[in-house]
Amino acid sequence: MSILSRLGDFIDERTGHRKLLAHALEEPIRGGARWAYVFGSALLGSFLVQAVTGVALMTSYAPSDKTAWASVHYITFTQSGGWLLRGLHHFGAQAMVIVLAGHLLQVALFGAYKKPREVNWWLGLGLLGLVLGFALTGYLLPWDQKGYWATRVATNIAGTVPIVGDATQKLMQGGAEYGSLTLTRFYALHVAVLPALLVLLMTAHVALFRKHGVTPSARADLTRVELFFPKQLLKDVVAVLAVVAVVFVMAVREHGAPLDAPADPSSDYPARPEWYFLALFQLLKYFHGPLEIVGTVVLPVVLGAYLFALPLLDKKPGTALRPRLGPLVPLALIAAGAAGLTLQAQHQDANDAGFQKERVKADERASVANRIALDGVPPDGPLAMMKRHPDLRGPELFEKHCASCHMLGVYGVDKDRTAPVLDGWGTEKWVLDMLHEPDGDTRFGRSIYKGEMPSVDTPLPGAPPTWKPMSTDDKNAVAAFLASLGDKPGQPLPANAVLRRDPAKVALGKDIVATRCTTCHLFEGKGDDSDQGLAPELGGWGSVAWIRAQIANPATKATYREHALDADRKGHMPRFDAELRPDDLDLLATWLHTATRRP
Amino acid sequence: MTTSDPPPPPTSAPQSSPEGEPEGSEPRTSRRTLTLAVVVGSCAIAAATAIPAAAFVAAPIGSKGAAGRWVRTLRLDQLVEGEPKRVAIVDDRRDAWTIERGVELGSVWLVKHGEKVTAFSSVCPHLGCSVNVARGAGAGFACPCHTSAFEPDGKRKSGPAPRDLDSLATRIEEGFVAVDFRRFRIGIAEKVEA
Numbered sequence: 001m002s003i004l005s006r007l008g009d010f011i012d013e014r015t016g017h018r019k020l021l022a023h024a025l026e027e028p029i030r031g032g033a034r035w036a037y038v039f040g041s042a043l044l045g046s047f048l049v050q051a052v053t054g055v056a057l058m059t060s061y062a063p064s065d066k067t068a069w070a071s072v073h074y075i076t077f078t079q080s081g082g083w084l085l086r087g088l089h090h091f092g093a094q095a096m097v098i099v100l101a102g103h104l105l106q107v108a109l110f111g112a113y114k115k116p117r118e119v120n121w122w123l124g125l126g127l128l129g130l131v132l133g134f135a136l137t138g139y140l141l142p143w144d145q146k147g148y149w150a151t152r153v154a155t156n157i158a159g160t161v162p163i164v165g166d167a168t169q170k171l172m173q174g175g176a177e178y179g180s181l182t183l184t185r186f187y188a189l190h191v192a193v194l195p196a197l198l199v200l201l202m203t204a205h206v207a208l209f210r211k212h213g214v215t216p217s218a219r220a221d222l223t224r225v226e227l228f229f230p231k232q233l234l235k236d237v238v239a240v241l242a243v244v245a246v247v248f249v250m251a252v253r254e255h256g257a258p259l260d261a262p263a264d265p266s267s268d269y270p271a272r273p274e275w276y277f278l279a280l281f282q283l284l285k286y287f288h289g290p291l292e293i294v295g296t297v298v299l300p301v302v303l304g305a306y307l308f309a310l311p312l313l314d315k316k317p318g319t320a321l322r323p324r325l326g327p328l329v330p331l332a333l334i335a336a337g338a339a340g341l342t343l344q345a346q347h348q349d350a351n352d353a354g355f356q357k358e359r360v361k362a363d364e365r366a367s368v369a370n371r372i373a374l375d376g377v378p379p380d381g382p383l384a385m386m387k388r389h390p391d392l393r394g395p396e397l398f399e400k401h402c403a404s405c406h407m408l409g410v411y412g413v414d415k416d417r418t419a420p421v422l423d424g425w426g427t428e429k430w431v432l433d434m435l436h437e438p439d440g441d442t443r444f445g446r447s448i449y450k451g452e453m454p455s456v457d458t459p460l461p462g463a464p465p466t467w468k469p470m471s472t473d474d475k476n477a478v479a480a481f482l483a484s485l486g487d488k489p490g491q492p493l494p495a496n497a498v499l500r501r502d503p504a505k506v507a508l509g510k511d512i513v514a515t516r517c518t519t520c521h522l523f524e525g526k527g528d529d530s531d532q533g534l535a536p537e538l539g540g541w542g543s544v545a546w547i548r549a550q551i552a553n554p555a556t557k558a559t560y561r562e563h564a565l566d567a568d569r570k571g572h573m574p575r576f577d578a579e580l581r582p583d584d585l586d587l588l589a590t591w592l593h594t595a596t597r598r599p
Numbered sequence: 600m601t602t603s604d605p606p607p608p609p610t611s612a613p614q615s616s617p618e619g620e621p622e623g624s625e626p627r628t629s630r631r632t633l634t635l636a637v638v639v640g641s642c643a644i645a646a647a648t649a650i651p652a653a654a655f656v657a658a659p660i661g662s663k664g665a666a667g668r669w670v671r672t673l674r675l676d677q678l679v680e681g682e683p684k685r686v687a688i689v690d691d692r693r694d695a696w697t698i699e700r701g702v703e704l705g706s707v708w709l710v711k712h713g714e715k716v717t718a719f720s721s722v723c724p725h726l727g728c729s730v731n732v733a734r735g736a737g738a739g740f741a742c743p744c745h746t747s748a749f750e751p752d753g754k755r756k757s758g759p760a761p762r763d764l765d766s767l768a769t770r771i772e773e774g775f776v777a778v779d780f781r782r783f784r785i786g787i788a789e790k791v792e793a
Contacts, residue, residue, distance in 0.1 A: 065694070149728065153744065156727040160786035167660045176664035176793050177782065179694035266687045266703035268721070268729035270743040284726065285745045288759045290788055292725065295759070354734055358743055383702075404679070579673065 025229035030213060031220030033231035036110065038239035039103035040209070045240030046096045047198070049247065050134075053089040054191065061141070063187040065180050066381035068143035069262040073373045073382075076259050087251025093135055095247050097276045100131055108310070108331055111319030112215035118311040120208040123201050125307055130198045137190040139274060143183060145362060148263030149271030151186075152178060157284075157296045178265065218320040261362065261369040262382035270358040272349070279341035282348075306330050368392055388583070394591020397584055401576060408595060419447050419573065425596040426486045426542035428499050431479040435470065448571040452534060453520075474512055481509025486542025486597065496599040513538055522557065534569075536560045542597075548589035552577040664793040665693075667781040670704075674774050678711035683732050683740070683751070685709075685721060688780045707767060707778055708732075708740065710751070718767040718778045719753050725760040727785045740764060761788045 012018045029037075060079060062071040075082035104124070107113060113121035140151040155178075159169035174181025216222060226232065251257075273281050280300065287295035314327035321328075349355050372389050373382060386392045395411065403412040405419040421442040424430045438453040439445050454460055456470040470478075480499035484506050487493060493501065500506050517538060518527045524539040536559050540546045549558035553575040555565040564572055580588065672686040687703040708719040708730070719740070723730045728744035739756060740749040747758030755763050768779040782793045 066697075153726045153728065156785040159784065160726075166784065170659050170662060171657060173659070174695075175659045175662045177694075180697060181659065181695050264703075266706045268685070268706075268731050268743070271728050272744075281745075285759060288757075289755075289761050292759055292761050292786060296726075296786065354741075355743060358731075380699075404677075 025227065025233070027210060027228040028213070028225045029228060029232055030222055030225055031216030032224045032226045033235055034214075034217075035235055035239075036106055036217070037214055037232060038236050039099060039106050040206075041236035042099045042239040042243050043096065043103055044202070045236075046092055046099060046243050046247070047202075049092045049244060050089060050096065051195070053085050053092065056085055057089060058191060063141065063183050065143060065183055065263070066379070068141060068183055069259075069382045070373065070377035072142040072144075072259060073370065073377065076256055077370065077374060083256030084251055087254060087256035088247055090257030091247045091250040091254075093138060094274070094276065095243050096131055097135065099243060100128060104128065105331075105335070107215075108328060109321065110215050110217055111314070111321075111324060113311045114215075114314065114317075114319065115311070117208070117212050117215065120205060120212065121311050122308065123205045123208065125304075126201050127198065127205060130194055130201065133194050134190060134198075135274065135276070137186040137194065140183065140186045141190065142259060143263045144260035145263055145267070145269045145366070146258075146260040146271075148178070148265075149269045150273045150277075153271055153273070153281075155182075160293055160296045162293070215319060218318065259366070259370060261366040262386065264383055264386075268358070269362060270355050275342065278345040279338040282341040282345035303334060306334075365392070388587070390587045390591035390594075393584065393587040394595065397580070397588045398592070398595075401580065401588075405573070408592075417446060418571065420444065422592070422596045426483065426593075427496055427597055428479040428483040429496070431482045432475060435475050435478065448569060449534075474508075477505045477509035478512050478517070479509070480505040481507075481513055482538065482541055484509075485538075485540055486546075486593065488544075494597060494599055496597075522561070525557070531561060534561065534563060542593075544589050544593045547592050548585050551580070551588060552585055664782050667779045667792075669770075669777045670780050671772060671775045671777045672707075672709065673776060675711065675714070675716065675771055675776055676774070678709060678716065678776070680711050680713075681737075681751075683708045683710045685732075686776075688778065690780070704780065705782075707780065708764075709769070709776060709778070714771070716769045716771070716776050717753070718769045718776075720765040720767055720781075720783065722765070722782065722785070723747055723760060724762045724765060724783070724785060724790075725758070730764065761786060762790060765790055 008018070057075065060071060060075045060082065062068065072086070076086055077083070107121070107124065136151065136154055139147045141147065155169050155172050158172060159165045161168060170176060172182075172185065173179075174185045272278070283295045283299060284292075285295075287293075310327060310331075314324050316323060368389075368391050369382065369386055372391065373385065377385050378388075398406075398408060399411050402408075405417065406412055406422050407414060407417050408422040433440060434443055434453075435456045436458070437443070437455055439450050444450050444453065456475065458469070459467050476499050480502065483497065484500040487497070487500075513521075514523050517523065520529060520533050520535040521527060522535070522537040522539070525537070527533070527535075537546075537557060546559060549556060550560070550573070554560045554573050555562050555575070560572075563569065565575065577585070668690060670688050670690050672688070673684075678684055685706050685708055687706050689701055689703055692699045692702050692704055706721045706729070708721055710717050710719075719730075721730050722728075723742040723744065725742060725745055725747045728742050730740050730742050730747075730749070733739050733741040733748060737751055739751045740753070741747070742758070742760070745759050747760035748756040749760070749764050750756050753764035753766055765781075765783045767781060770777050784791045784793050
């Protein structure tokens with residue numbers, strides 16, 4: 001007697017495990033093993049994948065509106081293997097929905113819902129509801145834009161239900177508005193309540209399945225009976241393996257699961273649900289005004305009621321498909337309708353230029369947020385982090401406060417512009433263009449400064465005969481020096497820095513600026529015109545400090561002079577120190593410094 | 600449960616049957632009483648935990664949304680006549696255990712008409728997505744989710760929205776546009792505060 005079998009005997013004597021195992025494996029399968037029976041096991045297998053990856057994710061996830069996004073970002077981008085785990089959980093969830101649809105259709109086609117299996121059909125429908133509940137609650141947990149807005153629509157749908165809607169919505173949200181309690185509730189549902197219910201229903205489902213056995217197809221040879229082990233079990237293992245393989249390949253191919261920008265209640269976002277809810281999403285577009293409730297509540301309830309009633313509608317004995325076509329027609333219509341609506345939703349989005357543009361904007365924001373969060377997210381959360389980062393806050397402030405007069409990159413509208421285009425401002429090329437033609441359309445051409453600065457190489461009409469154009473060497477030197485003023489000490493020069501790589505040019509330029517430009521301009525506080533003129537300070541021109549001073553108040557002599565804001569200079573750039581907070585001024589200036597000088 | 604249990608010894612029967620049933624039916628009655636006691640006891644145990652738990656979880660049902668509050672946005676002269684501008688509503692936010700100072704609560708659309716400003720909640724009355732300006736000058740507003748569209752004056756134009764955009768009261772305070780920021784219930788024809 002081998003030691004193993006003696007150990008087996010020892011345990012069996014105390015637990016009776018052999019009998020249990022035999023009971024599990026020796027289930028007779030009337031009509032023999034079939035591939036059609038693998039769906040249930042495939043579901044069980046993918047649920048186990050979700051349970052294992054889910055519990056693992058729980059060890060790094062922190063459900064609060066300040067930490068949820070940050071912890072998911074950490075899982076995805078920092079913790080080793082986190083991307084894979086999240087990818088498995090993300091695609092595993094989708095696999096479950098697909099396999100579930102397959103299971104439902106198989107059971108319906110084989111007539112496995114018929115007497116005496118009605119209760120098991122209903123348990124299955126309950127499990128379907130639970131899986132969709134998992135999908136809905138799980139979508140919110142990263143607390144990113146995508147999950148936040150899609151889930152808001154879902155809870156608002158709950159709110160449209162007559163009488164109980166308002167209470168249901170508040171119950172789900174943990175209050176009248178979205179907040180920390182929404183997240184903790186969805187989390188509790190996702191990791192405790194739904195799993196407990198799922199295990200409970202699944203146990204009952206499997207127990208009832210064992211009680212009644214498989215429902216063989218009407219044409220099966222019922223004299224043939226096989227045991228669950230090994231033939232059916234092997235088929236089941238192959239099916240689970242196939243599902244897991246697909247999930248794994250998807251997770252690796254997509255490098256995990258996407259993470260959108262942090263949820264921002266004051267933003268606009270083109271919300272879309274996960275693909276398997278797109279049919280329901282599309283349905284909402286067709287019911288207008290008072291009929292809205294048809295799409296949100298009535299049709300989904302009718303669908304559920306039909307599925308519930310199917311075993312009661314189809315009571316004739318026998319599982320042959322032909323006599324059951326009548327009761328199954330709605331199911332076919334539902335399947336076809338869902339497929340059609342999903343395709344329609346995707347088609348509309350693909351052909352909606354506005355949606356695509358919003359999508360691109362949202363994706364850009366997501367990628368910047370994901371990049372800057374690599375340095376760590378502050379304790380007041382990812383939104384505060386974004387509000388404090390020049391790359392995100394800068395464009396936002398520019399669009400809000402500057403783009404009505406200026407233009408820079410994609411911000412601002414050229415036909416409304418009354419101030420210079422800022423692309424390239426501060427570069428050597430910009431200085432050369434300015435010296436040559438200050439009133440060019442992208443420079444002073446449309447501002448109130450038009451005509452104030454003369455060209456250094458083109459005489460004004462009626463210029464004295466002694467007027468001489470500035471030499472090319474001198475212009476290059478001025479450009480080299482002025483552009484160098486914006487360079488941050490110790491930082492590498494940008495690619496478009498050419499002239500100022502020559503220190504002799506910079507030195508010559510400084511000399512020219514200090515002596516010849518000061519006829520009108522100030523340089524380091526000094527000028528020849530006894531403060532009568534308007535030309536700005538050139539010292540530090542183009543630096544972050546100069547930009548900040550100009551935005552805060554352009555009439556302090558740090559940039560332009562006291563007269564710059566005089567009543568007769570109406571149309572001059574206003575001061576923003578009243579409406580922008582100091583830190584916003586810093587962020588805007590920092591961003592402008594890089595954005596304007598970008599090659 | 601088995602049915603072959605021996606009846607309880609007669610001596611113990613009177614104690615377990617406080618109701619004092621007739622002699623002949625003592626064992627049966629005592630069994631019924633015991634069952635009842637087990638059921639009532641189990642229910643009491645269940646209720647003792649489930650009722651406080653359910654009341655705790657259901658507490659938010661009675662909560663009201665934040666009351667309307669006047670929030671200053673931007674200066675009147677920053678608005679262009681007739682041109683909708685989205686502005687963030689910045690104020691303190693109380694969220695369960697957190698108080699945050701000066702955070703963005705949401706956004707509203709402002710449209711200037713002379714010295715008057717109309718404000719619309721940017722929350723779509725259909726299902727709560729964030730409403731945007733429609734493409735093209737004077738095209739009004741459009742929701743990016745379910746194709747609801749609104750006229751420049753907030754009237755429902757097309758799509759599933761059950762009512763017009765929700766307008767909010769405004770006033771001018773020292774040159775700034777202040778908005779009475781409120782939220783409304785979604786997906787119903789009437790404008791009711793959430």
